[in-house]
Amino acid sequence: MEPIVHKASLHATQPAAVKTDPSMSTEPKETIKGDGESSLPERNKGQPLNSANPVAMDDLEATPNAYEQADTPPDQETDYESSDSSVGQGFNNIRLPYVGMGGGFDIYRAAIRLGTDKVTKFTTRQIGTDNQKQFIPINGRELLLYQSEKRVGVDLQAFVCLNRMKSPTQGSWRLEMRLLFDARSDSILLLNANKHMPVSRQDIFVNELTASPAKPPIAVELHQSLALRAVSHRIVWLGEHIFDIDVFPRRYLSLRTPNYEPVKTGAKRAFEPSSSSPRAGPSTAKRARAETSDGLTARTTIYTMPPTSEFCAESCDTAEQSSVADLCHPLESLHLGSVIHVANGNREGDYSLVYKAPVFDNGKSLVFQAHHTKLGKLTVVKLHRNNVDLEDDYAAQEHWAVTHHWLREVNYHGRVGQHPNIASLVGYDARFLTLYVEHIEAPSLHLYRQCGTNAYCTMTTRDAEKVFSRLIDAINFIHLHDIIHNDIRPANILYTRERGPVLIDFGCAASESVVHTGGTRWYIPPEFMTGGTRGRPGDIFALGVVMLFLLGEMPLPETQSPQLVWEPRLLRQSSPEGRKARQTMSAWMEIVESASETLERNWVDDRLEETIMLAVTGMVAMEADTRITGRKIQEDLMTSMFG
Structure with a gap:
């Protein structure tokens, strides 16, 4: 044998x-x-x-x-x-x-x-x-x-x-x-x-x-x-x-290249297991595999060209095609003017992405603007990064964790994206782990602030009221679908007076039966620290903190100085790090309570509607069972408007 x-x-x-x-x-x-x-x-x-x-x-x-x-x-x-x-x-x-x-x-x-x-x-x-x-x-x-x-x-x-x-x-x-x-x-x-x-x-x-x-x-x-x-x-x-x-190699990538010269060529990345990893697989010598030289091996060629509307509208049947395959990730290497063509089993499903501008990159996800030729408009492309060493014995488990995250976001965002105050999910592609989201020409709420540290909001009270009333409706809509957003914060809310507020980013979304440990620390509810729960009251609390910023009762939490920082994942641990995280979060909750009391104490009728003032103070209640609900807020708003 x-x-x-x-x-x-x-x-x-x-x-x-x-x-x-x-x-x-x-x-x-x-x-x-x-x-x-x-x-x-x-x-x-x-x-x-x-x-x-x-x-x-x-x-x-x-x-x-x-x-x-x-x-x-x-x-x-x-x-x-x-x-x-x-x-x-x-x-x-x-x-x-x-x-x-x-x-x-x-x-x-x-x-x-x-x-x-x-x-x-x-x-x-x-x-x-x-x-x-x-x-x-x-x-x-x-x-x-x-x-x-x-x-x-x-x-x-x-x-x-x-x-x-x-x-x-x-x-x-x-x-x-x-x-x-x-x-x-x-x-x-x-x-x-x-x-x-x-x-x-x-x-x-x-x-x-x-x-x-x-x-x-x-x-x-x-x-x-x-x-x-x-x-x-x-x-x-x-x-x-x-x-x-x-x-077989991936044959669904190609570039439409009408008389343009290639500026970048990539070949397959070699994944070397870390020698220090306790789970490293067989040695590089045993696992090394030479690239094949037959017709099954494809390479990547990316062309740069002026992103003109004529090119975007060109039929893929008349465009010259070039094979595209192994980069670390094909979309990660795009830059201004780069165009990548994605083929499907039938021509009607083909589309191209024309790279326009970067938006965000945190290592785990990459976000950029691109013209999507099948949709015929500018979209926001969100790419879930999968930086797994393929030589690792448990690479598939780690790969599946990222893939499952992508599936969950597509599922939840797609179910609620039809609300006018939620950015629409207009497409996705499992081959790249990408989501294609409606592009909205609007700044996020965290940009409506003063410069420097301890930056207060520069938005008017009427704008803040508009944000509040529209977002409560959007959050209730999400909750009706048994979905929790888990990351409501100013950076995830776009706003213009014409469009109103628009909620984005469902990367932390989960069902009500699942407790998510992520999100942004200053908007996580106190019950997560004490009882390990979040759910609908957690989203309500997060919006309450956003409103305290919009109404000028506290600076943007991300700009506070000295800044209170803790790791949410440590809150439920009994270690010294866990105790320190709970102490820091408790100090932050005292700041939130103080801002809420100041709002109620200094309330003036002609500056802010009483219904909104009472709702905001009720949203940041420290006990989840006494916190006002989204449905009650909406009922109170309807009563104040129509009697």
């Missing part, structure tokens, strides 16, 4: 086939970390996860686009005809009809060929905004995996019958894995999700078919992952050749 390479230990033996009944395990409960990523409390990397889901998706289950449970009936069944032709032939012709999972036209990224007749059933479930499950009949020996702007990956299950004397149900073992498309490279991440198997039968063995015959297979242990680069791979489990998978 040929030697085996384990990703973690670099030594193992391939298990023999043993028949037992798969065991079930409990599902951990999800919390949301401060940076918007998902985490599982009381679980370190390498411990069990929620079924085949590396991260629970409970907060998505309330919507039609929720990730379905494993026992959900399939949306549709599709027969795949067996094929004797080589799967690798003709794959540069990317525009093929999308088969079997929802219709339309998508672009394929991989082909799977079953390698044994012992596979009795094969199921897949698309992961994205249009999740669907399907059963693949065994007479279909070949399956194409597609990628589109709606899909981030696929879950696979193969039922392997090792004893033909028994029925397929009684004698079958279930192989489970997740495949995730990487936004920065041509690789597909394979995650071992074999949690229902005994420990000795969980490992999946992967051979790169283009590698030297002497190179041993790599063993991928439970909850570990392996980056499958754009070549052919063989999957072996329980001593059986389950299937081969051919991974």
